[in-house]
Amino acid sequence: MLTELEGSVLSELHHRGRQTAFQVRRSFSTSPSIEWRGSAGAVYPAIKRMERDGLIAAEAKGDGRATRLLSVTAEGLEAMMQWACDPGRASSVGIDPFRMRAGIWMQLEGARRAEVLTAVRQELLEGMERLAGWSRHGDSIERASVDLSLRLQRARLDWLDEVAQGEG
Amino acid sequence: MLTELEGSVLSELHHRGRQTAFQVRRSFSTSPSIEWRGSAGAVYPAIKRMERDGLIAAEAKGDGRATRLLSVTAEGLEAMMQWACDPGRASSVGIDPFRMRAGIWMQLEGARRAEVLTAVRQELLEGMERLAGWSRHGDSIERASVDLSLRLQRARLDWLDEVAQGEG
DNA sequence: TTACTCATGTAACAAGTTACATGATTTA
DNA sequence: TAAATCATGTAACTTGTTACATGAGTAA
Numbered sequence: 402m403l404t405e406l407e408g409s410v411l412s413e414l415h416h417r418g419r420q421t422a423f424q425v426r427r428s429f430s431t432s433p434s435i436e437w438r439g440s441a442g443a444v445y446p447a448i449k450r451m452e453r454d455g456l457i458a459a460e461a462k463g464d465g466r467a468t469r470l471l472s473v474t475a476e477g478l479e480a481m482m483q484w485a486c487d488p489g490r491a492s493s494v495g496i497d498p499f500r501m502r503a504g505i506w507m508q509l510e511g512a513r514r515a516e517v518l519t520a521v522r523q524e525l526l527e528g529m530e531r532l533a534g535w536s537r538h539g540d541s542i543e544r545a546s547v548d549l550s551l552r553l554q555r556a557r558l559d560w561l562d563e564v565a566q567g568e569g
Numbered sequence: 570m571l572t573e574l575e576g577s578v579l580s581e582l583h584h585r586g587r588q589t590a591f592q593v594r595r596s597f598s599t600s601p602s603i604e605w606r607g608s609a610g611a612v613y614p615a616i617k618r619m620e621r622d623g624l625i626a627a628e629a630k631g632d633g634r635a636t637r638l639l640s641v642t643a644e645g646l647e648a649m650m651q652w653a654c655d656p657g658r659a660s661s662v663g664i665d666p667f668r669m670r671a672g673i674w675m676q677l678e679g680a681r682r683a684e685v686l687t688a689v690r691q692e693l694l695e696g697m698e699r700l701a702g703w704s705r706h707g708d709s710i711e712r713a714s715v716d717l718s719l720r721l722q723r724a725r726l727d728w729l730d731e732v733a734q735g736e737g
Numbered sequence: 738t739t740a741c742t743c744a745t746g747t748a749a750c751a752a753g754t755t756a757c758a759t760g761a762t763t764t765a
Numbered sequence: 766t767a768a769a770t771c772a773t774g775t776a777a778c779t780t781g782t783t784a785c786a787t788g789a790g791t792a793a
Contacts, residue, residue, distance in 0.1 A: 500717040
């Protein structure tokens with residue numbers, strides 16, 4: 402069974418075509434909707450594992466550097482599809498830092514609560530603006546992911562507003 | 570800086586009052602909105618760390634077993650509040666298995682896509698039903714978390730329906 | 738007395754993180 | 766030629782996972 406990082410690496414390679422590990426890492430670290438840091442210490446070992454298992458093929462670019470172009474094999478595509486199309490894993494709620502903290506916020510008294518909720522709300526709005534900006538220079542596949550991030554943030558925002566309204 | 574698990578353990582202790590590590594673990598493994606497995610190998614070391622750092626106090630129950638009742642110290646409460654009220658961490662989108670996979674689903678052709686989206690939709694609905702059931706026998710703090718899970722799932726459902734509608 | 742639950746904990750392993758090492762190419 | 770970027774990789778560490786070991790109390 403692929404880890405979330407492994408699945409994401411395969412997705413990235415499948416989506417953008419032949420890429421270096423470095424390019425995959427950079428996608429991860431710059432994308433606002435992929436949370437992976439793109440750590441060398443995570444990405445290179447993951448690729449090594451998947452090469453060993455025949456999910457990824459590599460070929461030297463021959464540019465004088467050690468550059469290797471990676472691609473998804475037929476076996477890799479199958480593994481990726483199995484990873485992507487498992488309804489149980491896909492629909493799990495995941496580990497959501499906002500949800501983890503919401504219960505504590507509800508226990509705060511008036512002024513402190515308002516202060517915290519306002520700060521979080523502000524941060525959400527700023528994040529959503531960044532996401533909206535990013536959405537403009539991506540393709541339709543990337544936009545799906547950004548769109549889902551935006552929907553999540555909007556749902557959180559609605560919750561915040563209903564909580565604030567509930568106490569006047 | 571507390572990890573998400575450490576923060577969750579402190580939240581649980583603070584919310585329910587003096588508890589054994591075993592009870593905390595059970596809460597984690599039965600709650601539908603806390604994703605932690607409640608692994609002994611994660612929870613006991615986390616508690617040990619926080620005891621060492623003075624965030625958790627323990628006292629023997631003296632029931633013949635090795636039972637120890639844990640509670641959050643003043644220092645622990647402060648650490649928990651700092652953890653909970655950091656807007657940056659709270660509003661991060663997190664690692665969302667649904668979003669990670671959405672891009673791949675969009676690349677599937679007609680019949681296969683419909684099949685996958687239907688299966689995911691079904692799983693979402695079942696999960697939401699379980700959440701709704703759970704919501705009835707929790708207190709207001711727990712309900713906040715379950716409510717947020719439901720909103721996330723509803724946002725995903727809306728997205729699925731719009732995607733399905735977009736192709737007729 | 739057998740099985741289940743409560744209760745704590747460790748060992749082996751998996752898979753992330755940061756920080757570092759190394760070196761080629763490109764740009765200012 | 767100095768600095769930035771491209772590119773690969775390892776080492777030490779952190780913190781999760783499952784599986785196991787141990788033992789007391791409780792209910793069949």
